[in-house]
Amino acid sequence: MALETRQLRYFIAVAEERHFGRAAERLMMAQPPLSQQIRLLERALGTELLTRTTRKVELNPAGELLYERGRRIIEDLQSLELDVKRVGDGLEGALRLGFTGAATYGIMPRVVREASRAFPGLALSVTGEMLTPGLVAELLEHRIDIAVLRPPVSSELIQHTVVARERIVAALPSNSRMLELAAIRMDDFHNQVLVGYPENSTVNQTLAACWLQHGIRPLYRHRVSETSTLLSLVAAGVGAALVPESATSLNLGGTVFRDVVDAPMAELAVAWRVDEDSRAVRRFAPFLEEVIRDLQGESQ
Known part of the structure; x- marks a missing residue:
């Protein structure tokens, strides 16, 4: 006969109470069935476990x-039950996040900090400084689970929720003459040397539509994918840049951020696969959306 966990729990209660009556009350059962189960346990193991007297055991x-080893077994089983439930509920395991450009600096640190409190059993793997096309590809190839990117999203296999709209601001070298202007407008960048994001980036496409609409022709000298590299070029005096406001979290020195009166807005969205069946993703995505919305509310 195999050792039953139910009988083991009964025995542990008797061993700790040293009294069948108190153990029965603790287990919310009658004393005779409890005594019978302990007898069955002893019979199954082929040895007596207790020395009984009229007053105690x-x-x-x-x-x-x-008792010593059985208690550890029951504790392990309880821990196992909790861990299995947490994994099933999406509160344990691994989750891979990808962040676009400037969101790597303005948003990612807050997300990781808040997630460590809300999902202590979830191991986050984070990739930053990516363009939206790359993030979409990473999602489709199952290399990441959730992305913070900038719409539009090119694939119907990816669903997304827009959670923020942020201003595009100017990043200027500290010796730029544009700092003398009382207010900076988009047409102030006509024939100005700029450094920018690659042509396929969402921010660049947003700016390109604005340049075209107003007949503005900036002079792009360098294009780079990483916001940190972009701002390094600005700090070196290579040219000005137009970046999402979240990039202001990364100030390398030698750079001054200024508002641009009529600059377009850049949207930010949380995206995941349409066919995603992971509970971790389904639980984390709304949490991520809330963190980003809270951040935007604080900045307004």
């Missing part, structure tokens, strides 16, 4: 061994 050596 004592553990014999075999009972001491069963």
